[in-house]
Amino acid sequence: MHTPFIENNQFNAIKNQTEILQQALRTASDRNVLKAVRYSATLKIDELFPDLEEDRKRHLVSMADMNSAEEFHNYLDSLEPWRAEFPPLTNKQFQKLFPKAKKLNAPDVETMDRRRLTYIGWTDIATNKMFLVFPRDGQFLGIEGRFTPTNKKGYCVICNSYDDLALFTVKTRPANSPPDYYKVYGHYVCLDGHACNTRITDTAALEKFIQSIKG
CATH class of the missing domain: 1.20.1280 (Monooxygenase)
Incomplete structure (x- = not known):
């Protein structure tokens, strides 16, 4: 075994x-x-x-x-x-990660080959939002942001491959900052998240992006 x-x-x-x-x-x-x-x-x-x-x-x-x-x-x-599997996620867990998202259209994880996932990412075309879930230290971290196709090719910050890109921008309020103070973080990511998962060889850049937002 x-x-x-x-x-x-x-x-x-x-x-x-x-x-x-x-x-x-x-x-x-x-x-x-x-x-x-x-x-x-x-x-x-x-x-x-x-x-x-x-x-x-x-x-x-x-x-x-x-x-x-x-x-x-x-x-x-x-x-x-x-090959290890991406941890399973229920709809309730997705909702907890993104409490502000109304009518969250989370993917059905059970239909995915979780051995081929480093992160779960999906887009809501109606709102131009992207949602990203990444497991770290036994917990799930969720990031929600604006998803804007660029109609150009370049290098993805997550997998460092050259492909069609979208700009993923996340607005967040840093800890201990004034209520009306926000910072915006933006990175270019693969337009196709599935392809990105097949190419990522190192999670350092993804973890750095998440760390900059979540702290």
């Missing part, structure tokens, strides 16, 4: 390393270059899981010695039982 331990962003990071290695296998003619790419992949996995048991780590880093597309495909499939 496998105990899931690979978060979605960590799986995406591992997948990225398999793609980098496959690209090197196709294009690198210098053995030293290929050796360096293999070594780099091993280091990346060590950084992702510094305290992992040795038997599991050996399986993860075995990717660095693979050579064929079939091997990489089978390797990624073998990690599926180890």
